[in-house]
Amino acid sequence: MTSIIMPKVLMKGNIALCEGAIQAGCAAYFGYPITPQNEVPAHMSKRMVELGRIFLQAESELAAVNMVLGASVTGARAMTSSSSPGISLKQEGISYLAGCELPAVIVNVQRGGPGLGNIAGSQADYFQTTKGGGHGDYRMIVLSPHSVQEMYDHAFEAFDLAQKYRSPVMVLADGVVGQMMEPLTLDPTRKPVVSQKDWVLDGCKGRAPRFIRSLLMGEGELERHNWNLKKKFDLITENEVRYEALHIEDADLVLVAFGVSARIAKAAMRSARASGKKVGVIRPITLWPFPEKIIAETARSGRKFLVVEMNMGQMVEDVQRAANGRCPVEFLGHPGGGMSSEEEVLLQIERLT
Amino acid sequence: MKKILGKPESLKPTPHLYCAGCGHGIIHRLVAETVDELGIRERTIGIAPVGCAVFAYDYFNFDVTEAPHGRPPAVATGIKRVLPDRIVFTYQGDGDLAAIGTAETIHAANRGENITVIFVNNANYGMTGGQMAPTTIIGQKTTTTPFGRDAKREGYPMKVCELLSSLEGVTYLERVAVNNPKNIIIAKKAIKKAFQNQVEGKGYSLVEVLSQCPVDWGMTPKDAVTWVDTHLMKTFPLGVYKDRT
Numbered sequence: 305m306t307s308i309i310m311p312k313v314l315m316k317g318n319i320a321l322c323e324g325a326i327q328a329g330c331a332a333y334f335g336y337p338i339t340p341q342n343e344v345p346a347h348m349s350k351r352m353v354e355l356g357r358i359f360l361q362a363e364s365e366l367a368a369v370n371m372v373l374g375a376s377v378t379g380a381r382a383m384t385s386s387s388s389p390g391i392s393l394k395q396e397g398i399s400y401l402a403g404c405e406l407p408a409v410i411v412n413v414q415r416g417g418p419g420l421g422n423i424a425g426s427q428a429d430y431f432q433t434t435k436g437g438g439h440g441d442y443r444m445i446v447l448s449p450h451s452v453q454e455m456y457d458h459a460f461e462a463f464d465l466a467q468k469y470r471s472p473v474m475v476l477a478d479g480v481v482g483q484m485m486e487p488l489t490l491d492p493t494r495k496p497v498v499s500q501k502d503w504v505l506d507g508c509k510g511r512a513p514r515f516i517r518s519l520l521m522g523e524g525e526l527e528r529h530n531w532n533l534k535k536k537f538d539l540i541t542e543n544e545v546r547y548e549a550l551h552i553e554d555a556d557l558v559l560v561a562f563g564v565s566a567r568i569a570k571a572a573m574r575s576a577r578a579s580g581k582k583v584g585v586i587r588p589i590t591l592w593p594f595p596e597k598i599i600a601e602t603a604r605s606g607r608k609f610l611v612v613e614m615n616m617g618q619m620v621e622d623v624q625r626a627a628n629g630r631c632p633v634e635f636l637g638h639p640g641g642g643m644s645s646e647e648e649v650l651l652q653i654e655r656l657t
Numbered sequence: 658m659k660k661i662l663g664k665p666e667s668l669k670p671t672p673h674l675y676c677a678g679c680g681h682g683i684i685h686r687l688v689a690e691t692v693d694e695l696g697i698r699e700r701t702i703g704i705a706p707v708g709c710a711v712f713a714y715d716y717f718n719f720d721v722t723e724a725p726h727g728r729p730p731a732v733a734t735g736i737k738r739v740l741p742d743r744i745v746f747t748y749q750g751d752g753d754l755a756a757i758g759t760a761e762t763i764h765a766a767n768r769g770e771n772i773t774v775i776f777v778n779n780a781n782y783g784m785t786g787g788q789m790a791p792t793t794i795i796g797q798k799t800t801t802t803p804f805g806r807d808a809k810r811e812g813y814p815m816k817v818c819e820l821l822s823s824l825e826g827v828t829y830l831e832r833v834a835v836n837n838p839k840n841i842i843i844a845k846k847a848i849k850k851a852f853q854n855q856v857e858g859k860g861y862s863l864v865e866v867l868s869q870c871p872v873d874w875g876m877t878p879k880d881a882v883t884w885v886d887t888h889l890m891k892t893f894p895l896g897v898y899k900d901r902t
Contacts, residue, residue, distance in 0.1 A: 332739055358738045362731070363764035370728035370761070374735020377702075377722045382735070400725050505720040505736070507700035507743050515714035517705075517723040 312487040317455040317477065318343035320488055321385075321411060324459030326351060329496040330409070331380040332358035334371040336390060339423045340479035341413035344385040365390040369397030369410065376406040377516055379504035381463050381496070385411035387479070388429050389420060391437075398472050399438025402533070403518030405503075407466035409459070411475045413482040416641030424641025425479030427563055430618035433476050434592040441530050443537040445473045445544060446591040448562045449481055453488040454589075464497045469540055476591060478614065480564040480643070545597070546589035551577065552602050555584030557657050560599070560623050561612040562588045565643070569612050572649035581657050591619070599626035606631075608656050612644055613637040665689035667698050669718045676783075678878025680868030681709055683835045684777060684844075685716055688748070691849045692719065695856060701744040702736055704729040708750035709783040727758025730765035733772045744855055746773040752782045755791040755815045762817075766861050769826030773851045774863040776817060779870040780889060787873030791815035794892045799873075818865050818898035828860035830898035834867040836885040840895075850902075859902055867893055 315323070322344055325333070333352055335345035345361060352359035358375070362368035368384045375382035386394060391412045401408050414429050416422040433446050445465050447458040458475050466473040505514055520526040548566075550573065552558055557576075561569035566587040576583040586602065588595045599622075603609065608631055611620040616639040624633045636644055636652050664670070667689035675681045692698050698719050705713035707726035714721035724732040729747035737745040754762050754776050765772065781799050782788040788801040792814050796805040806814075818830045829851060833844035844866055851862035867889050871881035 332735065334735070360734070360738060363760055366728065367731040367734075367761050367764065370725060370731035371735035371738075373724070373728075374704075374722075374732035374737075375739045376735070377732070378736055378739045380739040382739075396725050397728075400723070404723065505702050505722055506740060507702060508718075508720050509699035513717070513719050513721070515721045515723075517714060519711060519723060 310489045310491055312489055314485055314487050315452055316343060316483065316485050317452045318413065318482045319347050320452045320456040321459045321475065321477070322347040322351060323490060324456035325383050325409065325463065326355065327492065327494055328460040328463035329381050330357070330383050330463065332372070332375040332382040334360050334362050334368040334382070334384050336362050336365050336368050336386065338387045338390045340415055340425070340482050341385050341387045341411070343482070344411065344413070365393035366396065369394040372408045373397055373401060373406060376401070376408050377505045379501040379506065381407070381467070383409040383411065385413065387413045387415045388417050388426070391429060391432070395438035398444065399440050399442065400518055401472040402438070402442035402444060403440060404516050405470040406472070406516070407470050408472045409462045409466055409475065410472055411459070411477060414476065414478040422641045423479065425481070425483070425564060425614065425643070426641050427478055427565060427614035427618070428639060429476065430591065430613070430615060433474055434594070442533060443540070443592055444471065445469070445540060445593070446476050447473065448476050448589055448591050450563050450566045450587065451481065452484065452486045455481060456488055456490065460494060465544065467499045468497065469536055470503070471536070476563070478563055541593040544590060545593045545595050547595035547598055548587040548589060549598055550585045552584035552586060554582050555607065556582045557608050557610060557653060558584045558586055558602055559610050559612055559649070560586045560588070560619070562591060562619060565612045565614055568644055568646055568649055571646045572653060575646065575650055576653045581653060583653055583657070588619070594622050594626070596626040599623055600628065603627035603630040609633045610652055610656060611635050612649060614643050615639050665693045667692040667718050669716055671715050673716060674712065675709065676872040678869060678871040678881055680779065680835045680866070680870070681777065683841060684775065684866050684868060685713070687841070687845045687848050688775060689717065690845065691852050694849065695852055697744045697852070697856065700742065701746070704732050704745070704747040706747070706749040706753040708753050710748050710750065710777065711784065713748055727753050727756070728761055729753065730758065730761040730770070730774070734765055734768070734770050737770060737772050741771070744773070744852065746775060746852070748775045749777065750783070751778045751780065751790040751792040755817050763821070763824070766821050766863070767824045767826045769828070769860045771855055771858055771860050773855050775848065776863055776865045777868045778817070778865050778893065779868040781870060781873050783870050783873050792893070794888060814892050816893065818863070821863060822898045826861055827863070827899055828901045829854050829862040832865040832867065832893055832895050832898065834885055834890065834895060836867070836869055836882040854902060865893070
């Protein structure tokens with residue numbers, strides 16, 4: 305057996321994301337300029353055209369997400385990207401994608417908010433992303449990359465998950481992971497999973513006409529549709545939870561952080577361990593479905609959680625819910641594009657252990 | 658015996674839920690006849706709007722997708738870019754196309770997307786009970802202009818064909834009506850041309866159809882077809898606004 309060693313390359317997070325999408329067979333990309341995700345449409349405008357695939361700069365984020373909806377209706381793998389204010393505009397389309405059960409990949413390279421905010425990296429859209437965002441009862445798989453490698457891997461994974469569950473999937477990145485450069489391994493041999501597509505609209509040649517809709521006006525029809533969606537969301541919750549757990553077995557204090565905040569948490573954990581403190585890290589990779597089980601199992605008397613986020617405290621509510629009073633849950637965060645330093649986390653570790 | 662008239666294959670047998678005297682049924686039939694005559698039923702994908710025609714997929718016998726309110730041109734763009742050999746059309750009302758979806762309309766037109774747009778202008782929001790539309794004419798009473806549309810307060814009726822005619826990306830624009838047999842024949846020709854243009858790859862075509870809405874206009878069907886002549890056409894003159902074919 306021969307194994308191919310893939311060479312490492314140095315790449316910016318936003319570019320790695322594009323390459324992951326391309327590797328996953330993204331056939332159409334629609335975008336609109338907004339910092340800090342501008343490398344995505346710029347890179348796609350070149351690469352997609354070179355590959356004979358579809359790139360289009362839309363007139364708005366609204367138009368972009370609806371172009372994705374159109375491409376998805378045909379069964380094509382489609383993606384749009386934006387940053388926080390633009391993602392607010394896309395919520396209409398995301399709700400329709402969920403209601404119509406259409407696969408799509410939406411990328412949010414988060415910036416500070418609310419409003420126009422600033423262009424610094426942020427994690428302030430956790431609530432919007434994991435608790436709905438658009439109208440109606442729906443859930444959406446949310447992947448949270450914390451490295452350039454994961455920008456590539458999650459972009460790829462998002463397409464397979466979207467297709468598998470006929471559902472929009474969000475890659476919730478942030479300005480830091482989007483803008484930073486680090487080495488990663490590209491995998492040009494990785495092949496997308498091909499699923500049955502007996503629902504697409506491509507002209508009714510040799511079959512009965514199909515339609516795609518989320519409008520269900522008959523008595524009880526929409527309720528039935530929602531319960532069917534719930535079955536799918538339960539299946540996703542059962543199958544797709546992803547997280548990373550480090551040194552939690554003997555930990556007195558467990559840091560819980562996602563995305564780039566987890567980088568800081570890990571660094572702080574290593575320093576604390578070096579000085580003899582029993583600190584672990586849980587990093588949720590899927591923010592929905594949330595890794596409740598590992599949090600619940602880890603939460604026990606004599607142990608503490610410290611949740612580190614780049615916001616005023618959002619994921620901390622899910623950690624509290626999963627911990628369910630079995631151990632104290634503390635929070636350290638910075639909203640508005642701010643982030644905790646390793647030293648700041650260490651001070652909190654000092655205080656809590 | 659030769660059959661000279663029947664239901665187009667592109668229409669399902671489902672009875673329409675449109676109000677008595679509404680123009681949508683006629684316009685659906687003209688689209689369906691066109692699709693049949695061009696032999697494109699099996700490669701046509703329609704886009705239903707939000708508005709009275711929201712159930713278009715219940716009536717058309719080919720693939721149809723829903724789109725959020727005002728976004729059919731963006732959805733059509735997504736479909737057509739991926740499947741350029743399919744025939745893609747949007748069917749939109751005045752609120753969908755000229756209010757909430759103005760940006761999508763103008764930009765799809767300006768990009769010269771090779772799509773067909775059937776724009777049904779009945780000068781009000783029919784589905785929601787007759788509110789002011791961008792195309793409501795001056796003086797027209799609606800549920801949100803109870804004293805009649807006043808240009809000082811609500812601005813002027815939006816003239817879509819005139820507006821789009823300045824865009825370089827646009828191939829064909831015509832305004833027609835379906836209030837009498839003669840106008841219906843002209844409307845059919847315009848709709849067929851708008852689809853034919855797409856089949857031949859000629860680019861963006863839009864047909865604006867003035868359509869009677871007796872229930873929300875508070876008229877009998879007979880008075881409504883007359884009102885199209887006496888009032889609506891004064892603001893929205895019929896004719897070809899652009900033809901680069």
